[in-house]
Amino acid sequence: MANRIFAIMIVLKNTAKKIGVKQMKFIHTADWHLGKLVHGVYMTENQREVLEQFVTVVAEEKPDAVVIAGDLYDRSVPPTDAVELLDEMLFKINVELKTPVVAIAGNHDSAERLSFGSSWYKHSQFYLSGKLTNSFNPVQINGVNFYLVPYAEPGVVRQLLEDDSIHSHQDAMKTLIGKMEESLNPHEPNVLVGHAFVLGGQTSDSERVLSVGGSGCVGAELFEPFSYTALGHLHSPDAIYHSKVKYSGSLLKYSFSEAKQRKSISIIEMDEKGEFTHRYRSLTPKHDMRELEGHLEELLDPHFYEKERIDDYLKITLLDEGALIDPINKLRQVYPNVLHLERKMDITDLKKKQSFNSIRSEKKSEIELFEQFYTEMTTAEFTQDKKEAMATVIEKVLREEGLK
Amino acid sequence: MANRIFAIMIVLKNTAKKIGVKQMKFIHTADWHLGKLVHGVYMTENQREVLEQFVTVVAEEKPDAVVIAGDLYDRSVPPTDAVELLDEMLFKINVELKTPVVAIAGNHDSAERLSFGSSWYKHSQFYLSGKLTNSFNPVQINGVNFYLVPYAEPGVVRQLLEDDSIHSHQDAMKTLIGKMEESLNPHEPNVLVGHAFVLGGQTSDSERVLSVGGSGCVGAELFEPFSYTALGHLHSPDAIYHSKVKYSGSLLKYSFSEAKQRKSISIIEMDEKGEFTHRYRSLTPKHDMRELEGHLEELLDPHFYEKERIDDYLKITLLDEGALIDPINKLRQVYPNVLHLERKMDITDLKKKQSFNSIRSEKKSEIELFEQFYTEMTTAEFTQDKKEAMATVIEKVLREEGLK
Structure with missing residues (x-):
C-alpha cells in the first residue's frame, strides 16, 4: 500500500x-x-x-x-x-x-x-x-x-x-x-x-x-x-x-x-x-508551561508527582481551605519551576466571603477578623510577627477614628 | 617648480x-x-x-x-x-x-x-x-x-x-x-x-x-x-x-x-x-567647542561678538563682580549654544571669601548674609521669591536650634 x-x-x-x-x-x-x-x-x-x-x-x-x-x-x-x-x-x-x-x-x-x-x-x-x-x-x-x-x-x-x-x-x-x-x-x-x-x-x-x-x-x-x-x-x-x-x-x-x-x-x-x-x-521545549491544580498534600505526594514532568514551568492552584505553612517553598522542593501560586476558593469559601460583612456580629476581635481574612486570601502563614505588626496598625486606626 | x-x-x-x-x-x-x-x-x-x-x-x-x-x-x-x-x-x-x-x-x-x-x-x-x-x-x-x-x-x-x-x-x-x-x-x-x-x-x-x-x-x-x-x-x-x-x-x-x-x-x-x-x-565641525572669558557687558557688545563664531558650543566665564540679572539668558540671545557658565573670582573676591567667616561681626542679618553669599557664588539673581523661601528656612532653623 x-x-x-x-x-x-x-x-x-x-x-x-x-x-x-x-x-x-x-x-x-x-x-x-x-x-x-x-x-x-x-x-x-x-x-x-x-x-x-x-x-x-x-x-x-x-x-x-x-x-x-x-x-x-x-x-x-x-x-x-x-x-x-x-x-x-x-x-x-x-x-x-x-x-x-x-x-x-x-x-x-x-x-x-x-x-x-x-x-x-x-x-x-x-x-x-x-x-x-x-x-x-x-x-x-x-x-x-x-x-x-x-x-x-x-x-x-x-x-x-x-x-x-x-x-x-x-x-x-x-x-x-x-x-x-x-x-x-x-x-x-x-x-x-x-x-x-x-x-x-x-x-x-x-x-x-x-x-x-x-x-x-x-x-x-x-x-x-x-x-x-x-x-x-x-x-x-x-x-x-x-x-x-x-x-x-x-x-x-x-x-x-x-x-x-x-x-x-x-x-x-x-x-x-x-x-x-x-x-x-x-517544537518541544524542555520545560513546558502548564497549570496544575490540587491539594497541597496530594501535590507533594510522590505517587502523584512521580508521573509529572516536575521541572515544567508551573502555575499551581491550591484547593486547600484554611491556613497553610509556607506552601510555595514546600512545592518548590518538588517542582523547582513554580512560577505562580494561587488558591482557589470553593463554594463554601465563597459563602464565607459573602457573609464577611456579617461576621462582625460574631463579636470577633479586629485581629481575629484580620487573621481569618489573611488566611483565606493568601497562601502564607499569619505568623506571630505579622500578628504583632497588624495589632499595632489596628490599634492606631481605632485610636485615630476615635473608636478606642 | x-x-x-x-x-x-x-x-x-x-x-x-x-x-x-x-x-x-x-x-x-x-x-x-x-x-x-x-x-x-x-x-x-x-x-x-x-x-x-x-x-x-x-x-x-x-x-x-x-x-x-x-x-x-x-x-x-x-x-x-x-x-x-x-x-x-x-x-x-x-x-x-x-x-x-x-x-x-x-x-x-x-x-x-x-x-x-x-x-x-x-x-x-x-x-x-x-x-x-x-x-x-x-x-x-x-x-x-x-x-x-x-x-x-x-x-x-x-x-x-x-x-x-x-x-x-x-x-x-x-x-x-x-x-x-x-x-x-x-x-x-x-x-x-x-x-x-x-x-x-x-x-x-x-x-x-x-x-x-x-x-x-x-x-x-x-x-x-x-x-x-x-x-x-x-x-x-x-x-x-x-x-x-x-x-x-x-x-x-x-x-x-x-x-x-x-x-x-x-x-x-x-x-x-x-x-x-x-x-x-x-575635519571641521560646524560648531567648535571653546571657552570664552570676559565681562557680561563686553560679551554682549556687538563690536565684540560680530567677530566671534557665535554659534559654537561655549563655556563662558564671566569676570564680573557682584550680582548679575539672569546672565545666562542674556548670553544665549547672542550665543545660542552656551553649554556652561561660570564666574571667576578675582583676588578681591577671594579675599571676601576668605573673610567670610568674620562677616558675622558686621552684624548683618542671616538673610542679608545669604544674599551676599548667593550673589557671589552664582550667576542668578536673588529674587524676591527666593528671598522669601530662604527666609522661611532660616526662620525654621533658628527656631529649631533655639536661637530665636
Missing part, C-alpha cells in the same frame, strides 16, 4: 515537473520574543533549546526561505544574551544552512536597532525589514514575491505616506496594500509578511472579537490580493481560521493564558500560481 | 613599483562616541556633519582600509538616531565606496550589541570585532596584517585565556600580544588595533602620568612587535609621542577640557616591510 502511494507521489511530482509547476517551500514562524522574562524567569535558555530544534527542522526540510513575522526580541533593548542568541541562530540558518531569511520587526522590536546592518545581510539573502519605508518592492525568492510590512503605528504610516486620512491600523494597512497593488502581478505567487492584530474569517473565539474591537484591528479581507499572508502578533496558530491569512503562533508559551495553546511552525509549499499546501511541525 | 616636484614624485613612484615596494594606505580614526550628550546637548547632528566630511576624505584618499579603534558609540545602548547614523556612514564607506573597514569595540561600546551581525559584514570586508575571542588570527588587507584587540576588562581576559596571573590591563595586553607573537611574522607589516590607556614614549603631559598611574595603564613598549599600533581611548592625537604607537584622537571635542586639542584623523601609508609615513587631516 505504502509503495503504491509512494509510486503515485512520484508520478504526480514528475507530472508537475513536466507541466512546469515549480514548487517553493518556506517556513513561517513569528513571535520568538527573545529575552522574554516570564514571572521573573528569563526564557533565554528555553528559547535556545527550541531554536536549536528549529535549526534542525530547517536542515531537514531544506526550505527555500524562512519567514519570521516580527517580535524577534521581546523588547527594544533586549538583554545581551538574547542578542547573541539571535545572531547565532540566524547565522546558522542563513549562512551555514544557506537558507534565505525574510524577517520584519514587530511591535516589541525596536525598528531602528533591529535594522542596523541590514544592508549587509542582503548579500547572503537575509532580508530584514526593521523600519517601514515607502518602497513597496517585494523580495523575490524562487519565484515568490514577499511583501514585507514591519509593524508601524498608524501615525508613523500617516507621516511616511503623507496621507492624513490614516488614523487606525486598518487605514494604514489598507493604504499600504493599495500601494503594493499598484505594481503587484496577481498571476504570480505573492506573500505578505506582517505583524498585526487581524480579525476575520472564522475566528475561533467570538468573545475575543467583541472585547478587542476598535482601531487596533485589521480586517482579514484586506489581504485578499495575496496568495498567503504570514502573520505575527497573536501567539496562537488558531487565532484566526482563514484559508489564506494565518498566524504561525509564537515559538514558546509565554504566559499561562497560553498554557493550553499548541505551539508550532508552519510549512508552506506554494506553486507558481500561488496555490499552496500548509502543514504544522511542532 | 611644482611641475618638477610632480615629475620627481612620478619617478619615485615608478622606481618603487620596479623594485616591488607595495604601498598600503589606511586611515586611522577612533572615539566617534556617537550619541554623546555634552552638557545636556546631543552631538548627533554635529557628528553627522563631521562624518560626512570623513566620508568625503575617504572618497578622496581612496585608502585600502579605514581603521576605527573603538568607542564607535558613547554608550552600550545608544539613542536610535546614533544607531542609524553609524549604519548609514559605515554603509557609505564600506559598501558605496568599497573600502574595507576594520573596527573594534571600545569601553563605551557594548561588545555583544555591537557584534550583532558581524559575521555577515565580512562578506564586504567589514571586519568588526566587538567581543574579544581567543582566536588571534589577523585580518589581512593588501598585505598588511591587522590584529584586532577590542576593549576587555582584565577579568574577562583572565577568564577567556584561563590565566590566573592576569590582574591588570598591562598583564592582559602582554598576554594577548604574547599569543599573537606565536604566529606573527615579523618580516610582514603588522598593525595592532587597540583601545587602551597607553603610556610611554615621550608623553606630552608629565602630570597626567603621575595622576593616572596604576592598573588602568598599558606600557607602550608592549607594542614593539608591531609596525604600527592604532589606538583609541585618549581623545588627543598628542596623548602620546611615540614613533609607532599612536592615538588618532576623537572625532570631535567632547568636553571643554578638550577645547584646545586639535582633532584630526591619521593617514598612514605603509610599505611591505612595515615602514610607514604618517600625516594628519583635520
